[in-house]
Amino acid sequence: MEKLFTEINKRNVHYGNYVEQIRDMFSRKQESLKKQDDKFFSKYWQVYAWAAIIGFTNDKREEGADLPHQSSFQYQMITNGSNSVADTLLLMAIGKIEAKEVKDILNSRKLLTIISEYAEGGAKHILEIRQTPGLERKFDSPDDYLIEIVRR
DSSP: OHHHHHHHHTSEEEEOHHHHHHHHHHBOOGGGTTSOOSOSBSSHHHHHHHHHHHHHHTTOOOTTOOOOEEEEEEHHHHHHHOHHHHHHHHHHHHHHOOOSSHHHHTOHHHHHHHHHHHHHHHHHHHHHHHTSTTOTTTTSSHHHHHHHHHHO
16 A cells, blocks of 8 residues: 555646636636735645535536646645545545456556546536535535535
C-alpha cells in the first residue's frame, strides 16, 4: 500500500468541465488567497474533493467522462491538506473498482480516473441542484455546506 500512496501522490489530478465550473463558482483563485471574498473554498483541491465526495455519496459517476483539464496540483496536495480526505477518496475509489487482479486494483492512474469521474458526476449533480427552482443560490451560503454534511 505504501508504494500505491507514493505513486498516486506524484500524479496530477485531471478533471472535466463540470468540476471546472464549480471550482470557479466556489473556490478562490489560489494565487490570491489573501483577498477576501465570498467563496467557501480557499484551495482548488478542496472543491475537487468536495465534488468527488458528493459524487460518491450520491452515486453520480460520469464514467468515461472527458477529463481534459490537468490540475495545477498533484494528489499530494490533497494528502498534505487533509490526509483523511485523501485516504477516504482513495478508499472509495478502490471500493468502486471492478477488477480480477490486484495489479488492476492498485493502478494509481485508474484510481485517480475513478475519483475524477465521481468528481465530475458530483459537480454535475451540484449544478443540477442549482437549476432547481428555489435552489438557484444553493451553496452560496456557508450554512448550505453544513446542512449538506448533516444530511449525509
